[in-house]
Amino acid sequence: MKRRTALVSLLAAGLLVWFLRHANLADVWHQVQRARMDLLGVAFGVIAATYWARAVRWRYLLSPIGPTRFRTVFRTTIIGFAALGLLPARAGDVLRPYLLARQEGLSLSSTFATIVIERVLDLIAVLSLLAVYLVVAADVSSMSPALLRSVVFSASVAGLMAAVLAGVLWVVASHPERIGGYVQAADRVLPHALAKRLARMARSFSGGLAVARRPRELVAAVVWSFGIWMLHAIEVWIATLAFGMVLPFAGSFLLQALLVIGVAVPTPGGVGSYHEAYRFGMTTFFGASNANAIAAAIVVHAISFVPVVVLGLVFMAQDGLSLGRLKELARSAPEEGVAANQ
Numbered sequence: 001m002k003r004r005t006a007l008v009s010l011l012a013a014g015l016l017v018w019f020l021r022h023a024n025l026a027d028v029w030h031q032v033q034r035a036r037m038d039l040l041g042v043a044f045g046v047i048a049a050t051y052w053a054r055a056v057r058w059r060y061l062l063s064p065i066g067p068t069r070f071r072t073v074f075r076t077t078i079i080g081f082a083a084l085g086l087l088p089a090r091a092g093d094v095l096r097p098y099l100l101a102r103q104e105g106l107s108l109s110s111t112f113a114t115i116v117i118e119r120v121l122d123l124i125a126v127l128s129l130l131a132v133y134l135v136v137a138a139d140v141s142s143m144s145p146a147l148l149r150s151v152v153f154s155a156s157v158a159g160l161m162a163a164v165l166a167g168v169l170w171v172v173a174s175h176p177e178r179i180g181g182y183v184q185a186a187d188r189v190l191p192h193a194l195a196k197r198l199a200r201m202a203r204s205f206s207g208g209l210a211v212a213r214r215p216r217e218l219v220a221a222v223v224w225s226f227g228i229w230m231l232h233a234i235e236v237w238i239a240t241l242a243f244g245m246v247l248p249f250a251g252s253f254l255l256q257a258l259l260v261i262g263v264a265v266p267t268p269g270g271v272g273s274y275h276e277a278y279r280f281g282m283t284t285f286f287g288a289s290n291a292n293a294i295a296a297a298i299v300v301h302a303i304s305f306v307p308v309v310v311l312g313l314v315f316m317a318q319d320g321l322s323l324g325r326l327k328e329l330a331r332s333a334p335e336e337g338v339a340a341n342q
Helices: 002-019 025-034 037-062 070-086 092-104 108-137 145-174 176-188 192-207 215-241 251-264 273-285 290-318 323-340
Strands: none
Touching: 002 273, 025 290, 037 070, 037 108, 037 215, 037 290, 070 092, 070 290, 070 323, 092 108, 092 323, 108 145, 108 215, 108 251, 215 251, 215 290, 251 273, 273 290
């Protein structure tokens, strides 16, 4: 664990060094001072709304598993995203379903499955908005052919992966008993008790995908997914305008796709990678100066992560959770999931 933390810290430090490699810090600070506080305040309000929207969407995904209270879902969402900003290896994606399942008496495997659905819906929404930008609003004449091909190819590959994953999840959700039977058939090569446990886990996980069999809830979750990522795009757009840079609203769809890639790097809160993704996007596609893009990247990242981390720490303190305790829970959650299916 200590070795992994050290490697992640080294990665984050390296990415920050790369991000600041050509920065004139005096110019960067000057750009921060010039930013419009009123627009940054609006951006803060918009990003706060995304967490409320995420809690609403999660309840739709959880509805086939069992009843949940909005207050618990919202608080758990905040704590989970705070953990994403504080802990490496995306520990918050494990902690969020673990804490909710424990508080609401739900199956851990089923609850974790809803996080998988969330990620697929997020990917579909981000790629769909990116496609809108590329097809409708992109000024392709300003891009080099090689750069345009790279963007289109990457988006196409990601879209294909999302379609395949969505198909696999639908099959798993539609045939939970059959999936459990397939897994239990592994007792030909595995100990019977282990195969039986894995089969129970597979059925439980499949049960968490049950929203795929309920059109009303699924459509609602899809609609809320697009709403969430429209809010993210609005936040990035407004915060960018606060620094006096030119960014067409549809251009924020491209920029947020790059930021999603940055956040996927397993450093706490995407430190370094998020910043570089923003800087690269603004300087490469929208002609921003390096100092202005760096200043905005630092502030946009802070707006996106600092408030949720602070509120998450407050909720953690109220629930008697420390950062060290969260680390322990993140390690023990998979083991408890296995034990629950014995």
